[in-house]
Amino acid sequence: MIQLPLLILSLMFIFLLAILLKLRHRRKALAVPEGREIYEDLQSKGRILKSVELGITGKPDMIIRKGKDIIPYEYKSTNASSPRDGHLYQMFAYFAILEENYPGLSIPYGVLKYREAAFRVHNSAENRRKLISILDEMRNSDGYVVRNHSNRGKCFRCSFREVCRQSLIKPSGNPHPDDPHSRT
Numbered sequence: 438m439i440q441l442p443l444l445i446l447s448l449m450f451i452f453l454l455a456i457l458l459k460l461r462h463r464r465k466a467l468a469v470p471e472g473r474e475i476y477e478d479l480q481s482k483g484r485i486l487k488s489v490e491l492g493i494t495g496k497p498d499m500i501i502r503k504g505k506d507i508i509p510y511e512y513k514s515t516n517a518s519s520p521r522d523g524h525l526y527q528m529f530a531y532f533a534i535l536e537e538n539y540p541g542l543s544i545p546y547g548v549l550k551y552r553e554a555a556f557r558v559h560n561s562a563e564n565r566r567k568l569i570s571i572l573d574e575m576r577n578s579d580g581y582v583v584r585n586h587s588n589r590g591k592c593f594r595c596s597f598r599e600v601c602r603q604s605l606i607k608p609s610g611n612p613h614p615d616d617p618h619s620r621t
C-alpha cells in the first residue's frame with residue numbers, strides 16, 4: 438500500500454508540474470522570449486528606466502535575459518498586421534535605454550506583441566539613427582511633430598515625454614500648462 442507522505446509528495450509534484458506547464462503555455466501564447474525574466478511592468482509596477490545620454494525614459498512590459506542577451510518585450514492590447522510606427526520608435530527607445538542600463542550585454546532584438554501577432558524588431562545602427570533623428574525633430578521643432586491626441590496618460594507613459602515639445606506632461610511628471618485637462 439502506498440504510504441501517505443509519498444502520496445502527498447506525488448500530489449505536490451503533479452500540482453507543481455501543472456503550474457509550470459500552464460505558465461509555459463501562457464508565455465508561448467504571449468510570444469514571450471525564452472530566458473529569465475529580470476524586469477516586469479505588465480501591472481505598471483516596474484521602475485522607470487532612463488537613458489541619460491538621450492534624455493528619454495521607458496518601462497518595457499518585460500525584460501528577458503538569456504545568456505548575454507537582453508530582450509525587451511512590449512505587449513499591445515490592440516491588433517496590427519504589421520508593427521505601428523509609434524510602437525517601433527518606442528522599441529528603438531527601449532534599445533537605447535537598455536544599452537545604457539546593461540553595459541557589456543547585448544540587445545539583439547525586442548518583441549512587439551499585438552493581440553494576435555508578434556513581431557521581432559531588430560536593434561540596428563539604422564534604427565538608432567532613426568531614433569536620434571526623431572528626437573532631434575522633437576527637441577527642435579514646434580510644428581513638425583504634431584500631437585494628434587489630448588490624452589495625458591498617453592504622454593505620461595511615453596518614452597519621449599522629456600524631449601517632446603508637445604507633451605502634455607512636464608518633465609517633472611506634472612500636467613503641462615497647455616493641457617486642456619490640466620487642473621493646475
Ligand code: SF4
Nearest residue numbers: 584592595598601604
Ligand atoms: S509625449 Fe505625448 S505628444 Fe509627445 S510623442 Fe509622446 S505621446 Fe506624443
